[in-house]
Amino acid sequence: MTESISANAGEDGGLPSTDEAALERLKRFGGGKLLGEMITLYLEAAPERLRAARTGLETSDIKATEMALHALKSSSAQLGAMRMQRLCERGEALARSGTLENVAGLVSSLEEEFPRVQDWLERARRPEVA
Amino acid sequence: MNTVAVVEDNADNRLLLQAILDGLYEVVEYENGVDALAGLAAQLPDLVLLDISLPGMDGNEILARIRADDQLRRLPVIALTAHAMAGDREKYLSAGFNDYITKPIVDESLLLSAMEKWIAAGRDGKI
Numbered sequence: 001m002t003e004s005i006s007a008n009a010g011e012d013g014g015l016p017s018t019d020e021a022a023l024e025r026l027k028r029f030g031g032g033k034l035l036g037e038m039i040t041l042y043l044e045a046a047p048e049r050l051r052a053a054r055t056g057l058e059t060s061d062i063k064a065t066e067m068a069l070h071a072l073k074s075s076s077a078q079l080g081a082m083r084m085q086r087l088c089e090r091g092e093a094l095a096r097s098g099t100l101e102n103v104a105g106l107v108s109s110l111e112e113e114f115p116r117v118q119d120w121l122e123r124a125r126r127p128e129v130a
Numbered sequence: 131m132n133t134v135a136v137v138e139d140n141a142d143n144r145l146l147l148q149a150i151l152d153g154l155y156e157v158v159e160y161e162n163g164v165d166a167l168a169g170l171a172a173q174l175p176d177l178v179l180l181d182i183s184l185p186g187m188d189g190n191e192i193l194a195r196i197r198a199d200d201q202l203r204r205l206p207v208i209a210l211t212a213h214a215m216a217g218d219r220e221k222y223l224s225a226g227f228n229d230y231i232t233k234p235i236v237d238e239s240l241l242l243s244a245m246e247k248w249i250a251a252g253r254d255g256k257i
Binding site: 022029071075 | 143150236
């Protein structure tokens with residue numbers, strides 16, 4: 001694994017960021033067309049959900065933060081954005097337990113991770129370039 | 131062709147289910163509980179796929195209303211959830227869901243076989 005070590009690499013134990021198998025699965029469900037549409041929807045919705053999580057934190061709205069992280073977890077998992085899925089899962093679990101303490105760090109990690117996932121998905125959407 | 135109602139607020143999940151069910155079922159989509167309850171009563175499907183985490187009325191509340199309604203109570207309803215905590219399955223089944231499928235959908239055959247099983251049970255009056 002050649003990826004540089006980020007501030008929270010210790011928490012993530014060097015687990016992979018993304019999973020190609022998820023993309024292959026989507027192709028099996030509905031071909032390149034479904035994969036492309038799913039990627040487009042994800043790239044539209046993920047920044048909105050990150051913003052909603054951030055706003056939830058700023059306004060101490062536990063439920064809104066939890067809902068935003070839950071939705072982002074679900075779509076990240078389906079598209080193979082595994083590190084995002086794990087970060088969301090931890091944040092969602094904290095929010096569900098009634099605290100937003102330590103969630104801000106996870107949301108910052110998500111904001112850092114998203115551009116990498118975006119690059120990866122944009123490449124997957126244009127298979128001829130790969 | 132049997133009709134399946136999908137109650138799901140996220141467009142990506144609706145698109146995915148539409149792709150998996152394409153050609154197998156007639157799919158009717160609802161984005162929230164209010165629309166779903168009105169729509170189900172107007173056009174009774176053969177089965178409902180119900181997301182749990184919905185804004186406003188969540189899946190548990192929608193299910194409770196379905197089970198309390200004379201016209202809807204015998205509908206087969208499968209919970210779709212990304213929560214997947216230990217003990218969830220029992221919790222959803224005891225709440226009155228007929229089955230429970232976790233997201234992300236990895237093996238579509240699990241979903242499709244659960245749907246077939248519960249559509250048959252509904253048709254045979256076993257719900």
